[in-house]
Structures are given as C-alpha cells and as structure tokens.
Amino acid sequence: MSALGEARPQPAPTGRSLGSIRRSFAPWADPAEVPLIEFARVSKRFGSFAAVSELDLAIYRREFHALLGPSGCGKSTLLRMLAGFEEPTSGEVRLDGQTLNGIPPHKRPVNMMFQSYALFPHMSVEKNVEFGLKQDGMARSERADRVAEMLKLVKLEPFRSRKPAQLSGGQQQRVALARSLAKRPKVLLLDEPLGALDKKLREETQFELMDLQQSLGLTFLIVTHDQEEAMTMADRISVMREGRIAQVGTPETVYEAPASRYVAEFVGGVNILSGTVAERRGDRVRLTVPGGIIEADVPVGSRLQTGSPAVFAVRPEKLRIARHAPADPGVNAFRGEVWDIAYLGDMTLFNARLPGGEILKAATVNAARASAEPLGYEEEVWLTFAPDAGVVLPE
Amino acid sequence: MSADVAEPAGAPAARPAPEPAGPERIADSASFRRLVVGLPFVWLLLLFLVPFLLVLKISLSTLALGQPPYEPVFPLAEIASFGERLRELSFENYLFLTDDPLYLDSLISSLVTASVSTVLALLVAYPFALGLARAPERLRPMLLVLTILPFWTSFLIRVYAWMGILRNEGFLNQLLLWLGLIDQPLVILNTNTAVLIGIVYSYLPFMVLPIYASLERQDPRLLEAAADLGSPPARAFWQVTFPLSLPGVLAGCLLVFIPAVGEFVIPDLLGGSETLMIGKTLWNEFFINRDWPVASAVAVVLLVLLVGPLLLLQRARGSAGAGAL
Amino acid sequence: MGGARGWSPFNIVSVVVGFAFLYIPIVLLVVFSFNASRLVTVWTGFSTQWYAALLANQQLLDAAFVTLRIGLISASLATVLGTLAAMALTRYARFRGRLLFSGMIYAPLVMPEVITGLSLLLLFVAVGLDRGFWTVTLAHVTFTMCFVTVVVQSRLVSLDRSLEEAAQDLGCPPWKSFLVVTLPLIWPAVAAGWMLAFTLSLDDLVIASFTSGPSSTTLPMRIYSQVRLGVTPEINAISTILIGIVTFGVVVSAVLTKRGAVRRARDERLAAEG
Numbered sequence: 001m002s003a004l005g006e007a008r009p010q011p012a013p014t015g016r017s018l019g020s021i022r023r024s025f026a027p028w029a030d031p032a033e034v035p036l037i038e039f040a041r042v043s044k045r046f047g048s049f050a051a052v053s054e055l056d057l058a059i060y061r062r063e064f065h066a067l068l069g070p071s072g073c074g075k076s077t078l079l080r081m082l083a084g085f086e087e088p089t090s091g092e093v094r095l096d097g098q099t100l101n102g103i104p105p106h107k108r109p110v111n112m113m114f115q116s117y118a119l120f121p122h123m124s125v126e127k128n129v130e131f132g133l134k135q136d137g138m139a140r141s142e143r144a145d146r147v148a149e150m151l152k153l154v155k156l157e158p159f160r161s162r163k164p165a166q167l168s169g170g171q172q173q174r175v176a177l178a179r180s181l182a183k184r185p186k187v188l189l190l191d192e193p194l195g196a197l198d199k200k201l202r203e204e205t206q207f208e209l210m211d212l213q214q215s216l217g218l219t220f221l222i223v224t225h226d227q228e229e230a231m232t233m234a235d236r237i238s239v240m241r242e243g244r245i246a247q248v249g250t251p252e253t254v255y256e257a258p259a260s261r262y263v264a265e266f267v268g269g270v271n272i273l274s275g276t277v278a279e280r281r282g283d284r285v286r287l288t289v290p291g292g293i294i295e296a297d298v299p300v301g302s303r304l305q306t307g308s309p310a311v312f313a314v315r316p317e318k319l320r321i322a323r324h325a326p327a328d329p330g331v332n333a334f335r336g337e338v339w340d341i342a343y344l345g346d347m348t349l350f351n352a353r354l355p356g357g358e359i360l361k362a363a364t365v366n367a368a369r370a371s372a373e374p375l376g377y378e379e380e381v382w383l384t385f386a387p388d389a390g391v392v393l394p395e
Numbered sequence: 396m397s398a399d400v401a402e403p404a405g406a407p408a409a410r411p412a413p414e415p416a417g418p419e420r421i422a423d424s425a426s427f428r429r430l431v432v433g434l435p436f437v438w439l440l441l442l443f444l445v446p447f448l449l450v451l452k453i454s455l456s457t458l459a460l461g462q463p464p465y466e467p468v469f470p471l472a473e474i475a476s477f478g479e480r481l482r483e484l485s486f487e488n489y490l491f492l493t494d495d496p497l498y499l500d501s502l503i504s505s506l507v508t509a510s511v512s513t514v515l516a517l518l519v520a521y522p523f524a525l526g527l528a529r530a531p532e533r534l535r536p537m538l539l540v541l542t543i544l545p546f547w548t549s550f551l552i553r554v555y556a557w558m559g560i561l562r563n564e565g566f567l568n569q570l571l572l573w574l575g576l577i578d579q580p581l582v583i584l585n586t587n588t589a590v591l592i593g594i595v596y597s598y599l600p601f602m603v604l605p606i607y608a609s610l611e612r613q614d615p616r617l618l619e620a621a622a623d624l625g626s627p628p629a630r631a632f633w634q635v636t637f638p639l640s641l642p643g644v645l646a647g648c649l650l651v652f653i654p655a656v657g658e659f660v661i662p663d664l665l666g667g668s669e670t671l672m673i674g675k676t677l678w679n680e681f682f683i684n685r686d687w688p689v690a691s692a693v694a695v696v697l698l699v700l701l702v703g704p705l706l707l708l709q710r711a712r713g714s715a716g717a718g719a720l
Numbered sequence: 721m722g723g724a725r726g727w728s729p730f731n732i733v734s735v736v737v738g739f740a741f742l743y744i745p746i747v748l749l750v751v752f753s754f755n756a757s758r759l760v761t762v763w764t765g766f767s768t769q770w771y772a773a774l775l776a777n778q779q780l781l782d783a784a785f786v787t788l789r790i791g792l793i794s795a796s797l798a799t800v801l802g803t804l805a806a807m808a809l810t811r812y813a814r815f816r817g818r819l820l821f822s823g824m825i826y827a828p829l830v831m832p833e834v835i836t837g838l839s840l841l842l843l844f845v846a847v848g849l850d851r852g853f854w855t856v857t858l859a860h861v862t863f864t865m866c867f868v869t870v871v872v873q874s875r876l877v878s879l880d881r882s883l884e885e886a887a888q889d890l891g892c893p894p895w896k897s898f899l900v901v902t903l904p905l906i907w908p909a910v911a912a913g914w915m916l917a918f919t920l921s922l923d924d925l926v927i928a929s930f931t932s933g934p935s936s937t938t939l940p941m942r943i944y945s946q947v948r949l950g951v952t953p954e955i956n957a958i959s960t961i962l963i964g965i966v967t968f969g970v971v972v973s974a975v976l977t978k979r980g981a982v983r984r985a986r987d988e989r990l991a992a993e994g
Contacts, residue, residue, distance in 0.1 A: 085885055104424050105888040106897075118886035122904045135891030165987035183890065427894040432815050435805035435865065439824040442862040446839030449846055523738030526731035538735065540974045545742050547916075547966045549923045551940050551947070552959040556745035559752070559951050565761055566748055599742065615726065650830065657832020659926055664947060674834045681838060681930075691842070694835045701832070709826055 025235060027060035034097070036061045036219055037082065037187060042091035044077050044243075051077040053243040054091070059187075064213050064220045066230035069240035070266070075223045078240075079189050082221065083112045095186060106135070111185035115192040117176035119164035125151070125175050126160040132183045150178040153212070170201050177209075181216070188213075190222040194229060206232050227267045231255065239263050255315075257299060261393050264313040271319070271360050273312045274395065277304050285392050287312055290356045293331050298392045314390030319362035319383050321350055321375065326384045333384045336360060338377055352381055447698075454488055454691035488692035498693065501671035502700070508587065508662075508672060509655035512594035513602075516651050517644065519595060520602035524643075525636075527603070528610035539607070546600040554593055554664050561589050561665070585667030593661040598654065602647040609643025610636070642711060649708040657697055673697050746963060753956035761951075770957040780958065783942040787922055790853065790938065794860035795918035801861065802868025802917070803910055807898070809869070810876040811884075828866045836863055837930030844931060851933035859931040860921040867920060868913035875909035876902075908977075915969060922962075 027033040035058035044052040052074040059065045067075035080086045081093055084105030093100045100108060111132065119128055129150050133143045151157045154174035164172055173193065180188055193209070194202045210233050213220045224230050230237045231251040239246045239254060239262075246266075247259040258264035261272065275289030283302070287294040287310055294312050304310050326333050336352035339359060350362045360383055375381060492498040527538050545553060560566045561584040568580040583589050613636065621631035659674035666672070673693065681690040756767035774780060805825055808815070815821075828836060840859045841851070849855055883905070887897035903910070925940040932938060939958075946955055 083885075083889055085888075104893070105885070106891045106893050108889075110889075112886070112889045114882040114886055116880050116882050118880060118882035120883060120887075120901055120905075131887070132890030135896075162990070163987065165984065166990040168991050171991075179886075179890070424894050427898070428812060428815075430895075431804050432808040432812060432821075435801045435808065435869075436817065436821055438801055438862070438865070439805075439821070442840065442843065442858060443824050443828065444820075446843040449842040450835070450839045453842055519738065519741065522730070522734035526727075526733075526735035526738070529726040529728070529731045530735065531727060536974070536978070540970060541739060542742070544967065544970050545746065547919050547970055548746070548963050549940065549959070549966075551923065551925055551943055552749070552962060553745065555943075555947050555951070555955060555959065556749040558947070559748060559761060559956075560745055562761070562951070569761065596741070596745070599738075603738075618726070653830040654832060657834055659832075659834050660944075674832055677834045677838065678926075687842070690838060694838050697832060698835060705827060705830065708830065709823070 025062070027063065028058070028236065033060060035059060036063075036096060037221070038092075038094040039078070039081075040092045040094065042078075042081065042088045042093060044074070044081060044086060045089045050243050052081070052088075055243070055245060057238060057245060057248065059219065059221060061219055062217055064210065064233055064235045065222070066234035066237045067221070067223045067240055068225070068227055068230040068237050068267070070225060073240040074243040075225075075238075075240050076191060079112070079191055079221065079223050082108075082110060082187070083189055084108045109185055110187040110189060111180040111183055112189040112191065113176050113180040113193050115195055117164075117172050117196075119172055119175055119179070121164050124161050124163055125156060125167070128164070128175055129179045129182050131179065136183065146182055150182045153181070154178045169196055170205070173197060173205065177212075181212075181218075185218075187219045187221055190220060192224055193222065194224075194226075202229070203232075209233060231267075237267075239266060241266075257391060258313065258393070259299070261311055261313065261395075264391075264393065269316050269361060269363075271314050271316060271390075273314075273358070275310060275312065277306050277308045277310050277392075280304065280306055284387070285310070287392055290358070291354050292334050294392075295331050295387050296390055296392050297388055302392070302394075304392065304394060309395040310392050311395055312390055312392050314385055316349065316361040316363040317347075317365075318389035319360065319385050321352065321362040321364060321381050321383055323375070323379070323381060325382050329382070332387065332389075333382055334360060335380065335382055338375055338379045338381055341375070341377065350375065350381075352383055450691045450694050453688055454695045455486065456688055488688045489696075491689060492692055492696065497671070498676065498696075501673045501676040502696065504671040505656050505673040506700070508590060508594070509652050509658075512591050512598075512655055513648050513652045515591060516595045516599055516602045517648060520599055520606060520647065521644070523599075524603045524606035524610055527607050528613075535611075542600055542603055542607075550597060551660060553597055554660055557589070557593055557596065557665060558584060561592070584665065585670075587666065587670055589665035589667075590662050590670055590672070593665040594651075594655050594658060597661065598651040601650040605646040605650065606640060606643040609640045613639055646708065646711045649704050649711060653701055653704050653708065656701060749956055750960045750963065753953060753960040755953060755956075758953060770953040771961075773954055774957050774961075777954070779937075780939070780942055780954075783937050783939045786853065786936055787939040790857050790860060790928075790936075791918045791921040794857045794864060794921045795914050797857075797861045798865035798917040799868050799910060799914040802865040802913055803872050803906075805865065805869040806872035806876055807902075810873055811881075825866050825869050828863045829870065831863075833863075833924070833926035834930075837927040840927065841930040851931060851936075853932075853936045855931045855933070856928050856936055856938065859927050860917075860924065863924075863927060864917035864920045867916050868910075871913040871916060872906060872909045875906045879905060908980075912973065915973070919966060919969075 037057075037059040039055055039057040042052055042055045043050065055074075055078070057078075067078060069075045077086060081088055082095075082100070084100065084103060084107075088101065095108075095110065120131065123131070126147055129147045130143055133146055138146070147160075148157075151160055154177055156171060156174055156178065159167060159171060164175065167175065173196070177193070190209075194205055197205060206229060209220070222230070222233065231254075234251060236248060236250055237254050238248045241262055247254055247263045249257075249259075254263060254267050258267065264270045265272070273287075273289045273294065275287045275294070277285050278288045278293070279286040280298075283297050283300060284295065285298055285304060287296065289312065296312055298304050325335075329335075334352075334354055336354045338350055339353040340349075340351035342349040342351075345366070347363050347365050350364070352360045352362060354360060362383055527535065527542065530538055558565075562568070563580045563582060563584070565584070567583065568577075571577045572580065583592075617635050617639075618628075618631055621635050622628070626634060657674040658672060659678050662670045662672040662675045663678070666675075674697075677690050677693045677697070680686050680693060752761070752763070753770060754766050754768065755763055756769070757764035805821075809822060809825065812818075837859070840855075840862065844851055844855045844858075879902070883901055884897050887901045888894065892900065923940060924938075925944050928938045929941055929944075932941065943955060943958065946952065
C-alpha cells in the first residue's frame with residue numbers, strides 16, 4: 001500500500017475533463033509558470049518522529065491551496081515551516097525563488113491566521129490590526145488608513161475599540177483575518193481558521209474567505225482536516241498522510257480520480273470492493289470480486305496487470321439502486337438486500353447487504369417530495385453502475 | 396540516526412545553499428534565548444550547585460582546613476588542584492558521625508518526627524481539603540485565600556504563637572483547667588509533642604493545597620455515576636474520590652516530609668533538651684561547636700536521605716497540583 | 721454544577737475546625753499584643769504601650785530597615801531571574817543541561833534551609849566575600865527565585881503560545897514579543913511572584929543567620945534572639961504589625977483578582993450581545 005500515493009495530479013481517467021468546473025485557473029498545468037512557494041525535499045523530524053518526510057510541493061500565485069489530512073499527518077508542521085516557527089531538518093522552503101531557511105518568523109513576508117486566533121487580549125481590535133504595521137515602522141497616518149480599510153473589509157468598524165474578549169467567536173475570527181491581512185503578505189497561512197465556528201457560520205465564512213481571496217488576488221494556504229471545507233474553498237488540495245503527500249489535485253480530481261485507496265477513503269464516502277484483475281485491455285480492466293464481475297477504468301499509467309490484486313472504489317451516489325435486475329446482470333451489477341435506510345432530507349442513503357456479507361452504500365437524491373413505491377427494509381435490490389463510475393486502484 | 400538528520404539533504408538548490416539549517420542561525424532569536432536560559436542557569440550554577448560541591452568537599456576535609464579562619468580560595472583553583480586534593484580526602488568526619496550516637500539518634504529521630512507529623516498533617520488536612528472542595532463554588536476562592544493567608548505570614552511568628560499557647564501557664568492549660576479536665580498544668584512546651592504540633596500547624600497549607608487541587612478537579616458526575624451504579628456515598632468515597640486524590644496526597648506528604656526532616660526553628664523553639672533533630676544538630680555543630688567539616692558532613696548525609704523523596708516529588712509534581720504553592 | 725449539593729455537615733465541621741486550628745493561635749497573638757500586662761497570657765486591660773515600646777527599640781527598627789531593604793532588592797532580582805527561568809522552562813523544550821536546570825529550580829523549594837544556608841556561607845567564605853548585607857541579599861535571590869519561577873511558570877503554561885508566535889509572525893523579534901505581548905499578559909503572576917519572594921525574604925531566619933555579618937542583623941534574627949529568652953508582648957506587637965501588612969497585601973490582591981473576574985463576566989455579556 002505504501003507504494004501508492006505519488007504526489008502528482010492524476011489525469012482524468014476518462015475522456016471527459018475533470019477540474020475545470022470552477023474557473024479556468026490552472027497555473028500548475030502550465031510548465032512556464034514559476035511557483036510562488038516551493039517545498040524541495042523537505043523533512044522535519046522531532047526526535048525520532050518524522051513529521052514531514054522528503055516532501056515536494058509547489059504552490060502558485062493567487063492559488064487557494066488546502067493541506068488536508070488527519071491530525072498528525074504533518075500538515076500543520078508544513079505550514080509552520082513556511083511561517084518560520086519550525087526549521088526544516090533537511091530540504092529547502094522557497095518563497096518567490098528565495099530560500100526561507102534560517103530566516104526568523106518576524107522577517108518573513110508571510111502572515112498567519114492562527115487556529116486559536118491568538119488575538120492579543122490586552123489590545124483593542126484596532127490595536128490588534130495595527131500591530132504588524134507598527135513593527136514595520138509605517139507612518140501613523142498611513143497606519144490609520146490601512147486599519148480603517150481592513151476593518152471595513154471585515155465589517156468590524158463599529159467594534160474598533162472593543163477588546164477581543166468583548167467579541168463573539170465570529171467577530172474574533174474576522175479580527176484575526178484583518179490582522180493577518182493588514183501587512184499585505186505574499187501568502188496568507190490559515191491554520192484551521194474556521195474550526196471554532198459553528199456549522200452555519202462556518203459555511204458562510206467559507207464563501208467570504210473565497211471572495212476575499214479572489215478580490216485581493218492573494219495566495220492562500222489553508223490547513224484543515226475537514227474535507228468539505230477543503231473542497232468548497234480550494235483550487236487544489238494536497239491530501240497528506242504520515243508526513244507525505246498522497247495526492248495533489250483539484251477537488252474534482254481528488255474526489256473523482258483518487259490516486260490511492262487512502263485518498264478515496266479519506267475524501268468523501270466510498271465503497272471498496274477487493275478482487276483480482278482478470279483481464280486488462282488498454283485502460284479498461286475486468287476485475288473479479290466476490291459475488292460478481294466489474295468492468296472499469298484504471299488511471300492512466302497504472303501498472304495493474306492480469307492477476308494483480310486490486311480494489312474497485314466507487315462513490316455511493318454513483319450507484320443506482322433498483323428493484324429490477326438490469327439487462328446484463330453479469331457485469332457491474334450486484335444483488336443485495338436493503339439492510340439500513342438513512343433519510344437525510346436532500347438524499348437517502350441505503351446500505352445494501354450482498355450475499356457474501358459485504359455492505360454497499362448507495363445514495364439517491366430526493367428530487368421529488370414523495371416516491372410512489374419507496375424501498376423498504378429487507379427488500380431485494382439490484383445495485384448497478386456505469387463502467388466509468390469508479391476507479392480500479394492497486395490493493 | 397543523527398548522522399542522516401544533520402546531513403544537508405540533496406535539495407535541488409537553485410540558489411546558493413544557506414548556512415547549516417537550525418534555530419542557532421537565527422541571530423536575534425538565539426541571543427534572546429541565550430539570555431533567557433543563560434542568566435538564571437549561570438546564577439544557579441554559581442550560587443546553588445557550586446556551594447553544594449563545596450559542602451561536599453569540606454565535609455571530606457580535616458577540621459584544621461575547614462575551620463575558620465578559613466583561607467579564602469577561589470573555586471577555579473580548587474578545581475585545578477582537585478586531583479591532588481583527592482589524595483588528602485579523609486572520611487574522618489563521616490566516621491566521626493558513626494562514632495558519636497548523637498548523630499545517628501538525631502537522624503533517626505528526625506525521620507520519625509517528620510513521618511509522624513506527616514501522617515498527623517494528612518489526618519487533619521484531608522477532611523479540611525475535602526470540605527473546601529465541596530464548598531459552594533462562590534465561597535471557594537475566599538476559603539482558599541484564607542487557607543493560604545497563614546502561609547504568607549511569618550513562619551517564626553506562627554511558631555512563636557504556639558509558645559504562648561503551650562506553656563505551662565499558656566492558653567491551652569488555662570482552658571483545660573477551666574474545663575476541669577485536668578487539675579495540674581500539662582507540660583507540653585519543650586517536648587516532642589510540641590514539635591509535632593508545630594510542624595503540623597506550620598506545614599498544613601502544604602498538605603491541604605495539593606489535596607484540594609486533586610479533589611477539586613474531580614468531575615462531580617463521577618460520584619453521581621457511582622451512586623447510579625448502586626454505591627452508597629461512604630463507599631463511593633473510598634472507591635472513587637479517595638483513589639483519585641492519591642497524587643495530591645502523595646505530593647502533600649512529600650511537601651511536608653522533606654522540609655520537616657531538616658527543620659530547625661520548630662525543634663529549637665518548641666522542643667526540649669530531649670528533642671534531637673538533624674537540622675538543629677547541624678546548626679549547633681556550626682554555630683556552637685564551630686566544626687564546619689562535621690556540619691558539612693551532616694548536611695551531606697541529610698541531603699542523601701532526601702534524594703529519594705525529592706525525586707519522587709519531582710515526578711509527582713506533574714500529576715498533582717503541587718505547583719499551587 | 722457540583723456546588724453546594726455535596727457540602728455535608730461533616731464537610732462544614734471539618735472546614736470550621738481547620739480554620740480554627742489555623743487562626744486561633746494568630747488571633748490570640750494579635751489580641752495579647754494589646755494587653756496592658758507584661759504577662760502575655762492573662763488579660764488585664766487594653767493598651768498600646770508595647771507598640772510605643774517598639775518605636776523606642778532602635779535595634780529592632782534598624783533590623784526592620786535592613787530586612788526591608790534586603791527584601792526589596794532580592795525580590796526584584798529574584799523576579800527578573802525567576803521569570804527568565806520560567807520562560808526557559810516553558811518556551812525552550814530542549815537545551816543542554818535542561819534536566820540539571822529544572823533540578824536546580826525545584827530542589828531549593830523544599831531544600832532544608834540549614835543546607836542552603838550552610839552551602840552559601842561556604843561559598844562566600846571560599847571566594848572571600850565579607851558577610852553582610854549583600855551576601856544575605858544574594859542568598860535570598862537564590863532561594864526565592866525558584867518560587868517566582870513556579871508561580872510564573874504556571875501562568876506561562878496556560879498562556880496560548882500562538883500569541884507569541886502571532887507577534888513574531890507580525891514582525892516582532894523574540895525579545896520584543898516578550899516585552900509587548902508576554903509580559904503584559906503574565907504581569908499578575910510576575911507581581912504575585914515578587915510578593916512571594918518579598919515575604920519569603922522578610923520571613924527568613926535560617927539562611928540569613930548563616931550568611932549575614934554583624935552589621936546586617938535582620939528582623940527575624942532579632943526576633944529569634946528575643947523569643948529564645950521567652951514570650952514578650954513586644955514580640956506580639958511586632959508580629960501583629962507584620963501580620964497586618966501581609967493580610968492587607970493578600971486582601972488587596974484578592975480584591976483585584978475578583979475585579980478581574982467581574983470584568984471578564986461583563987466582557988462575555990458584551991460579546992454575547994454582539
């Protein structure tokens with residue numbers, strides 16, 4: 001399994017394009033483009049623990065990049081190495097082509113928004129925002145203008161003389177944002193910036209952050225463990241695991257064409273069926289799994305051969321669930337029994353149990369308010385899918 | 396392992412490679428760090444560690460060398476000639492300690508007195524700490540301040556206060572006579588009983604606060620859970636509350652025991668001629684007999700005795716609220 | 721939530737008895753400083769003559785003055801060193817000799833005073849420093865700085881480290897982030913550490929006895945030599961004054977803490993209202 005996860009965006013497995021839904025912004029695809037941030041074979045060890053291992057990553061100007069992974073995967077360490085709070089054990093961190101190694105945090109042209117916000121409790125909102133400008137020795141009148149501009153940007157003008165403790169969580173978050181943006185950093189680092197907000201406020205703020213990033217034309221690097229948050233905001237996502245990057249790509253690529261089983265399972269819900277490659281023809285393989293045969297695509301360049309063990313990964317919403325057998329029940333079709341039903345409002349999740357005991361998850365969108373003949377518990381159903389619904393990955 | 400860590404990895408360096416990486420390169424961070432760590436470190440080395448080495452050295456020297464008028468020598472010169480000195484070392488002073496039963500007796504008596512007073516202090520302090528921890532939340536800060544307040548007032552004065560109480564014509568005897576419980580004044584002052592009372596009284600806050608800290612931290616829902624599972628309050632105390640407070644109890648006992656072993660003021664003012672305590676013996680050896688080498692040897696023995704409890708305290712500190720003081 | 725539910729009569733009695741044990745000796749001491757008679761255990765009438773006698777006791781006043789000066793200087797030095805040591809222990813996870821360093825911080829807290837006193841005396845003799853005002857001061861700095869460290873350290877541990885990182889991220893070199901962010905936020909603990917160092921210095925008998933010279937007799941040494949001769953109302957009077965000062969200090973700091981809590985509650989209300 002460890003052989004998986006090359007840090008390379010995977011081309012779309014099918015003829016159709018992935019990753020161009022949002023906007024036509026893809027400097028990473030242009031070989032002439034120079035990255036703004038580069039991690040070059042960067043490692044960081046704490047004692048015998050390797051937080052980051054031999055990691056390479058390039059992030060481009062005006063990109064909104066998310067580092068996604070479970071806690072302890074090294075994503076915060078990566079961010080802190082860019083901010084200067086940790087020095088790499090080996091390798092080099094570059095910004096705009098200049099090395100950052102050995103430069104203390106207070107001399108780096110990047111700013112950070114902290115998870116705890118780290119607002120100075122003994123200073124007013126205004127003083128907090130002004131703090132970084134003061135360190136630069138900016139003239140008083142210019143400072144006042146910049147502070148006013150920042151407070152306007154985050155809509156906190158009426159609260160300028162309050163202390164952080166006198167603000168709500170959402171307001172504090174905006175002060176932290178204004179403070180870290182005030183110095184016009186080359187890169188804004190955001191360490192779990194929305195973790196302390198409740199769900200509704202978090203969703204609103206996600207869009208505010210995206211708008212802000214767009215209108216200011218800044219490069220944002222965000223650390224998060226919330227895959228929805230990463231998918232909503234980021235142009236590209238680096239999925240991290242144990243100090244390495246498992247996959248870098250647009251949200252669509254990471255979701256629809258995961259490079260490994262780990263990525264498939266970490267980002268979104270997924271069904272995994274293990275089996276053996278029975279036949280390979282181009283990028284199309286036949287996979288025998290318990291209870292059926294799957295015909296599906298492998299990613300370009302996959303080394304899977306006839307006889308290799310492999311898994312088929314398919315998202316629940318790509319499965320069709322129906323009472324009646326499909327035209328060709330031999331391929332890409334499984335018979336099962338409704339085991340659990342979870343009604344979520346916008347969609348309904350079905351857990352279907354195959355004769356061998358495996359559970360397959362299928363999601364259906366509730367496009368109409370009522371269904372004529374809803375599926376019930378223990379009903380026999382057929383689960384079917386198209387050949388390009390999922391991907392075949394090495395075991 | 397460290398070899399490959401330090402090795403400058405074959406990073407694709409487009410620019411001139413930086414100096415060896417690491418926080419040391421960050422000039423002003425390093426000088427700040429040097430100040431923060433270095434200043435107190437050097438101070439403690441010079442005024443805490445070096446003096447101990449001197450005690451050790453003088454305890455191994457002969458009386459003539461150590462006794463005043465003492466030739467002032469700089470420690471640097473001392474260290475340089477340490478090899479020669481080693482040959483002159485004598486364990487005479489330690490042998491002397493084993494010869495005279497006074498030293499062994501006062502050592503044993505110190506340990507016994509400290510142990511007994513630790514147990515007594517625990518018996519007084521535990522219910523007290525429990526009462527504080529169960530007090531209504533709005534009263535607790537005030538009660539805590541009241542508990543710490545005597546600790547801030549002079550130790551000497553607090554010991555002195557007991558002299559007025561324990562004397563033959565003191566308050567305690569007056570009270571007992573008035574109540575008719577006794578018809579002859581009890582002799583308490585200048586006995587070992589008075590020393591025990593003095594130690595328990597003086598060190599009580601050291602016992603109460605760690606226990607209180609460990610009790611106060613406990614989730615009251617634990618007791619609700621115990622009751623819910625059928626444990627009556629008295630049993631729930633022994634099954635839940637008490638075991639969870641043991642780190643605090645341990646820290647409290649050590650905080651009382653360690654200084655009590657070496658206590659000087661209490662045995663001197665409240666104790667009598669039969670009271671033997673190692674701290675008082677050291678004091679007498681130094682100020683009355685003026686035998687510095689023997690006083691140093693006594694100090695070394697006392698320190699060796701305390702190494703175990705000190706290490707235990709160091710470990711207990713993390714888990715219990717010993718830092719509350 | 722646990723509140724008064726668990727405050728049983730047994731608990732209340734324990735607390736009352738505990739406080740009685742702690743305070744009766746002190747109360748008796750104070751009351752009998754106002755006794756008219758020389759006998760300190762039989763009440764004969766109210767008088768302040770022993771306070772007047774104190775003012776006439778030049779030796780005692782001199783000793784008090786020396787003690788005060790030693791206390792002020794040593795507490796201030798100990799606060800600087802102790803705060804730096806607390807920073808070292810909480811902010812620098814690794815440095816050479818850290819184990820030795822933390823050992824030297826914690827050991828003096830419980831070290832029998834006779835050992836500390838003796839060892840420092842031997843040092844002063846070894847380097848040929850005349851015993852007097854400054855040797856006592858140096859000795860007091862050494863043993864009180866560790867208490868300052870413990871007090872300040874417990875505050876630093878609970879201080880969000882990213883506050884200092886944020887200051888550096890926004891352009892402060894480390895020394896400046898310490899001065900403009902850390903210090904303003906921990907000053908109550910630093911002040912408490914200073915108070916503790918000051919009272920410990922005022923209180924110390926044993927270490928001062930070892931390290932002082934003939935010209936630098938401190939108040940506890942003076943009191944001790946009189947107490948050895950027996951109980952006298954003058955001692956009660958001076959004790960009462962000392963207790964009064966300490967009580968005043970503790971009450972003031974408790975009120976300040978309380979006021980801080982009230983302000984925090986008000987802030988929270990304001991935050992909730994938006």
